Amino acid sequence: xxxxxxxxxxxxxxxxxxxxxxxxxxxxxxxxxxxxxxxxxxxxxxxxxxxxxxxxxxxxxxxxxxxxxxxxxxxxxxxxxxxxxxxxxxxx
Numbered sequence: 497x498x499x500x501x502x503x504x505x506x507x508x509x510x511x512x513x514x515x516x517x518x519x520x521x522x523x524x525x526x527x528x529x530x531x532x533x534x535x536x537x538x539x540x541x542x543x544x545x546x547x548x549x550x551x552x553x554x555x556x557x558x559x560x561x562x563x564x565x566x567x568x569x570x571x572x573x574x575x576x577x578x579x580x581x582x583x584x585x586x587x588x
Contacts, residue, residue: 504567506535509524512560519541532567533567535567557572
């Protein structure tokens with residue numbers, strides 16, 4: 497594996513989250529203009545059930561520990577499948 501700071505991409509983050517969290521939806525936006533230093537994410541996973549927002553963020557951060565150390569800004573938005581469906585229907 498190459499230098500940790502060089503390998504963080506939206507695709508690599510998405511792949512890891514989908515595998516580790518069994519995520520149904522992962523949308524990652526690179527806010528850094530392509531240099532891979534700032535990301536915002538929407539993550540929908542059944543593993544977030546019965547977890548508050550802080551616990552969800554800790555779970556995501558534990559999965560992406562090495563990647564988060566290599567980037568400047570990471571903003572996850574974590575939803576359960578039910579919450580995500582409600583948002584999509586505009587009722588949240």
